[in-house]
Amino acid sequence: MADPIVQGVAITRPNLALRYAIWNIPPEMWLRPHAAAKDLNKSPTEALAEEPEAMLHDADYDLEDDTDVVPKTHCKQPVLMADVPDHPKHQQAELVKTIGQRMRQARELCNLSQVEAAYRFGYSNPSKLSKIEGATDTKSVPLWIIVRAAQLYEVSIDFLFGASDDWETGARMTQERAVSAWLFGEFDRQQKMAMRVLYSLNDQIEAVADILPSHHAAALEVQRTLGRCRELNHMTYANLRGGANLESAVSKLIERTTVGRDAFKRFQGHLQIMRAASADTVEAADV
Secondary structure: OOOOOOEEEEEOHHHHHHHHHHHOOOHOOOOOOOOOOOOOOOOHHHHHHHOOOHHHHHOOOOOOOOEEOOOOOOOOOEEEEOOOOOHHHHHOOOOHHHHHHHHHHHHHHHHOHHHHHHHHHHOOOOHHHHHHOOOOOOOOOOHHHHHHHHHHHHHHHHHHHHOEEEOOOHHHHHHHHHHHHHHHHHHHHHHHHHHHHHHHHHHHHHHOHHHHHHHHHHHHHHHHHHHHHHHHHOEEEEEEEEEEHHHHHHHHHHHHHHHHHHHHHHHHHHHHHHHHHHHHHHHHHHH
């Protein structure tokens, strides 16, 4: 197509000629590379006609560029519509990013590798699934794969779209999971409370148990003291008033404190076993 000729002058840029015509610039001013300085005494129309290039630089419109941009008159760089939060392209990019993150979470919940998941989706290599999970392409998430992912990973579509944090596929399963979580939490709470009671009881038993060995030692000391007293005085319990009762009481004291001491030793063995078992239970609950 030949270049248009206006008043005998060839115009090599048709779009430039169109812009000059839209702005009502006289044809004789179209080929001037540099306009003269603006004269304050001239009318706005005459001043505009003398500065066509200045007007081009003041505005950010380019009729040769069909990029979807936001017109700006005070910024040098155009702003893409995809960068505007309320624009559909920006919302689509955010949705694709959310879908990619949720699909990766669902795959990890199922303990599937990216290669195995891609094979089950019908992809020959995991690169396509990697693009979807990484949200590297805003057009890389077909609708069929969302339905397939919901079936494969057994999660809800609302979870994949980011509309819900609950990955269960039905109301009944959601309720069952909530009840199970409550039961586990309540069991853990009751178990910890029981362990606190046992620890408190253990402290009280230890405080009482510390007295038993001292009682037995004191009873033995009484027996030795009475025997030494009898030897020094060359006396027997039978020669003393109430000596038989004293001897019987001391013998019973020694017998009972001995039984208590032996029972305490057995209890200490059981107590050590209980402590070891409770420590393992608490560690398992914390993990």
